[in-house]
Amino acid sequence: MAIIRATGPTLPLTQSTRPDTFTPSQEPKFDLEDRLELTANRAKEIEAGMGEHVPNQVLVKLPAGTDQAAMKALAADYGANLAKVFTIPDQMKAAFDGELALLELPAGLAESRALAALEVDDRVKTAASNDLMHLQNLPNDLHEDQWNLKNNGQFGKVGADIHAEQAWDITTGDRVNGPIVAVIDSGIDIAHPDLRPNLWRNPNEKYDGQDTDRNGLIDDVFGVDTQNGNGNIVDWIGHGTHVSGIIGAVGDNGKGVAGVNWQTRLMGLKVADGQGRISMVGAIFSVLYATQMGAKIANNSWGGLVDNPILKDVMGASPMLHVCAAGNYQNDNDVRPFYPASYDLPNVISVGASTRRDEPLYISNWGANSVDVHAPGARVYSTLPRESYDEESGTSMAAPHVSGVAALIATVYPDLTAEQLKDRLIYSADPIDDLHGKSVSGGRLNAYRALADDKIAPGNLGNPEMKSLDADGFEVSWVNPGDDGDQGQLNHIEM
Structure with missing residues (x-):
């Protein structure tokens, strides 16, 4: 996948003459074969840089105000179908400054050739392949195995935890008025007794097989299955359920485990398939849906090595704090970025994984400038489907600790912006010698210090x-x- 930004086949039109939207009468007759021939060398460059992606699909960002008739005309010029038009929430329109659509390409037109041609199409601001990314885990009431919340030295170092007990003296969350946390993942087991009371509920939808709130989705009561366009967020692989338990398993109920946030609102955005793969279309739709529905924090325990400019634009335009796993490639993200964690955006926080000895987890990516903070990610005990529990490891487990603490902070300080939440999480971390130079903070998440009113x-x-x-x-x-x-x-x- 390559970053594609349209520049036009000739000199760009000036701001005063370039149209904001396209109508057929404003352009000379389009000749696809000529366009493909002219951009053949560029197509080879794009092909060489592409990663794993959904075949026969491309995303296009168009000028603000472009209507569906113009989108269909663009698609027709490439022999493509207009497969999806994304709705940009009102609170994102100014920052995103455009329209977004998915095109399905005809047989025989490679994605790289289409992207090269779209790159010089004046009707397009940005185009990108529908890249695939991956969940970032390793398969593998305050429960004794929850060292991440309270470490008495069990199999590790005393105090190598996020100091949750002290934080809980300030707040344990608020499931009525507290912030909504969007879990962009493999779904959530909505029947799990340690999770169900803390699930977000769409106030205008009910389980009746109908699109009650008329948002185009049937039964999106607890969230959305982005692949099938309905509210069935059942978690077949367990990753999203495990992540959700770390953020917000019910506390003080005498069952299983306690989450970082005992009383929260977890919104399920099911984007991963059975192999843990996540498409850009699913990720983008999740950000748009969560923003529209009022989520304040999004947990992203997934990623990859491809830089998708449209995903970056969407995340940057959303007012949510995007908490992102730094990746499990044993890699310096300063040198080899991992996305979306490496997007240089004020509302993205990148999280590396630490162990119960306050050391970096051996698989965790690091980066003095590109990873912000570390959090527990080694053998973390949490919820799994079918009322079960077990340990999993990876930056996938580290990120939800930060999301949980962010939700606690937003409960006490509801007016903080995403950037202010990010700063509070980074600069309240405990400095750790073994983490020095591995992140911006050089430290491990401290929930209490992040919450405390420093006088x-x-x-x-x-x-x-x-x-x-x-x-x-x-x-x-x-x-x-x-x-x-x-x-x-x-x-x-x-x-």
């Missing part, structure tokens, strides 16, 4: 010195003070 100001900067000053700016050095007076470690200074 003690940092100490004064020590020995400030102007190192340089010129027309481009200045450089100042100082000795860092403590976070609380002379105590602790200051992680972040805004100037």
Whole structure:
């Protein structure tokens, strides 16, 4: 897959003359064969860079205001069908600045050839293949195995946990008015007794085989199966159920396990197939649906090595905080990015996995500039379908710890933006020697510090010195003070 941004076959039209929408009378007669011949070399370049993807499909971002008639005309020029038109939520329209559609290509037209031709089509802002990404796990009341929430040294290091017990003294969540957490994954076992009370419920839909709320989806009571366009979010492989339990298994009910957030609202977005593969169409639809329905946080325990520009545009335009697994490739994401975790967006937080000894999990990706924080991801005990429980490992398990804590923070501080939530999660992390240089924070998630109202100001900067000053700016050095007076470690200074 390659990043495709349309530039036009000739010099670009000026802003004053380029049409916002397309009608057939505004363009010369389109000749597909000529266009394919002119872009043949570019098609070879695109083909070489493509990853795993859904065959015979391409996504196109069009200028804002392009209507379906123009979309169908575009599709017809390529011998394609207009397979899907995405609805952009009102709260995303200004930031997204466009329309989005899926084209099904005719037999014999390779995706790379279509993308090369679309790249120089003035009617298209961006085009991309329908890439496939993968869940990021390794198969494998406060339960004694839940070291991630309270570590007394069981098979590890005392205190190598997220300090959940202290956080719960501040809040255990709010399933009535608290934030909605969208779990973009393989579904959720809605019958699991440790999850069902914490499932989000669509207030305008009911199980009656009808599209009660008239949003085009039948019975989307607890969420959506994006592949089949209905509300059947049954989880056949267990990944999404395990992730959901980490975020929000019911606490203090005498059953199974406790989630990071005892009382929350989990929205199920079933995007993965039986092999754990996730298409861009499913991921994009999930972000649009969750945003439309009011979710504040999205957990993304999946990803891949392909940079899909349309997914980035959609995530960036959504006001949600997107919590993303950093990946299980034993890879430096600064050098070899892993998406969507590596999208440089203010509302994306990338999460690496740590062990019960506060060490980086051996499979976890890292990145001094591209991974934000680590969280427990080794042998994490959580819910599985059919009222069962077990351990799983990976950055898939680390990300939901951050999502759960983000939901606790948003319960206490509901007006925080996604960027403010992200900063609070990063700069409240416990500095850990073994994680230094592996992430922006160099630390492991601390739920209590993320929630606590810090009333003690940092100490004064020590020995400030102007190192340089010129027309481009200045450089100042100082000795860092403590976070609380002379105590602790200051992680972040805004100037």
